[in-house]
Amino acid sequence: MRELNWAVLGAGAIANEMAHALKAAGRALYAVGGRSPEKTAAFGRAHGAQKVYADCREMFADPAVDVVYIATPHNTHAAFLEEALAGGKHVLCEKAIALNSRELERAARLAGEKGLVLAEAMTIWHMPLYKELRRMVGGGELGRVQMITLSFGSFKEYDMQSRFFAPELAGGALLDIGVYALSLARSFMESQPDRVLSQMRPAPTGVDEQAGILLMNGQGQMAALALSLHAKQPKRAVISCEKGYIEILDYPRADRALVVDAATGARQVLTAGEAARALQYEVEAMERAILTGGAAAMRLDLTTDVMALMTALRREWGLQYPGEAL
Template identity: 60%
Template sequence: MAKENLNWAVLGTGVIANQMAEALQKMGKNLYAVGNRTHQKAVDFAARYGVSKVYDSIDDMFTDDAVDIIYITSPHNTHYGFMKKALEHGKHLFVEKSITLNSRELEEMMALAEEKGLVLAEAMTIWHMPVYKKLWEIVQGGSLGRVQMITMNFGSFKEYNMKNRFFNMNLAGGAMLDIGVYALSIVRSFMEEKPDDIISQWQASPTGSDEMAAILLKNGRGQMATVALSMHSKQPKRAMISCEKGYIEIMEYPRADKAMIVDAETGARTPVEAGDTANALYYEMIDMEEAVRSGDASAMKLAYSRDVMEIMTRLRKSWNMKYPGEEW
């Protein structure tokens, strides 16, 4: 019998952890436990959200029998070590994007989760926002014809502070793992199969992280995509899915709650709205709890996360952009 009330623990106390605690309150419950490298930050976080337990050591989270699901919100390069310990101790895992640094790490963790009978998932908002579920249904219904071309833009202007996580190689900085993962997740979700023909250009930041990239992708069914990423020049977060009979435009796509469908012949514009941007983490966590209770984790789309990770790893290998201590 599946456990009805699932206890969540969060590793980290940053922006996402705060949003996660608020999402749990929307679900009518409080976060059970918190762990953080700086203990006082965890204490303060617990007081803010009515958290029952603060761990003196992060490792205590993994051995706590009362914990059902751990949400890992620490920097990308710490995920693998924490994931391994958590899975070895029987914890279901929800891991902030990017789920790992590379495909080798993800393949190993997927095998361990399967061996232990646990749900492993990436906290990718796109898999869970109601507007995407609606758009996928529309596309799969065939009224727009086949998807032909996908055009993705995402650019942030980050100041050249080489110690922050956006450029710091020791914190797995760079555009690909921070924002590219969103763009490529959109691409994968609207393509009929994974793209395998990939070419790119990239520009390194002064630290050697990927500051800019232009990527062209094509799959075996002839569907194509372009992705433009930048960390020191602003772009709109804009997605355009071009089909035979019209196109879908999505702005602010990481947590979108609306889109516009434009008819190819008449130019008629049909808005599509579903969900609420403010509830992005709520939708993720509802789906995660359902996956744990039912044993059906298909809504978590780990297979798509795996495909996206393979693309990102392949690109970084082609650029020879390897993080300190990283093993491909």
């Protein structure tokens, strides 16, 4: 398989992680683009990029770029997705991939028309541990999934100008951390939840600071989520089945899980992959999808389901971002 030329849009912390992941995967960073010429140039020098673009449109038009990784704030994703896809680039975009279902549907339609791979950079789709757990659950070893409980709490200081709380930057717990919890829940449920109950507490700016969410699908499978941006919680998931349960800590980048047999009490620690390679697994999966035509493995279908849930929740909460057509 030929080597693909990767471009990174953004020069922040997660973009830096991706540049390191590309190097760990044996890839060279071809190009970087960003709004700040100085910061973008420094990022390019640090990671040995061949090209540095102060204007991302020039990067999207570069015929040598094969795939673009977007690592900019949530509220900028939709426009960049469309511009990169219009330029004929495959796109891997940081979560949340868009603000709402309308934006995602528009980008997905464009990707389909152009025969390009569009995917969200969701670790849960690609970590080896989850592949093994889905195989275990799918094989019926623990019986059917009945209930999934998830928590994710990250204490952020009350800086209302930060991306966590600023409406103009699409802040709030749901798009930043809730997307992980919903993605894990959806990936172990047999169908999309169609019954949703929730309570949300807003931050002083009006974005969702804390939320409790209860989901149920047509098969009666349920999920309960607790999210907070102003309280520390463990990133803990419990997948409860008929014959046992699975407990996962630090679930966004997990490499181990505890599997407990309900009848015997036997406890098994299952390990697979490495947490430190989380973004590398995304890179490898994206390249396979592009080079072998296996776009389905990037799970845009599940990303679409999760986005539909987040869009419905924000409509219920009356949470609309500036300039957004929700």
